[in-house]
Amino acid sequence: MTLGLVQRDIKVGTSQADVAQILGSPNIVTQDAxxxxxxxxxxxxSITSYGSSGFGVNVGGFGGGFGWNGIGGGMGNVGYNKNGGTVQSNQKTLTVVLKFDNNHNVSSFSYHMSSF
Known part of the structure; x- marks a missing residue:
């Protein structure tokens, strides 16, 4: 269930059967007098997002020399990498209240969305 789905598909006059098909089973059902x-x-x-920042250093060099039996060489490489990051978590709530008439059609509805 999303706010867009409610705004697009739920109208005054929508039947209970259509509401149940669109939104699924309600969390609470009450009856007035x-x-x-x-x-x-x-x-x-809940939405959790991760961000990262990184720092890296690579140092490389060539080494060489003459040995007894010819020319010898090598390559040296040193690496360093440190990653740090952030985690951000948001929660959203969507509450939808639908009132039905005696014919089991939507007579009025309201919704509220909040983020924290």
């Missing part, structure tokens, strides 16, 4: 149902959907999502 007149027997009209209210469905409440509550979704919490």
């Amino acid at each position: 007149d027997g009209k149902e209210t469905w409440i959907y509550d979704k919490v999502s």
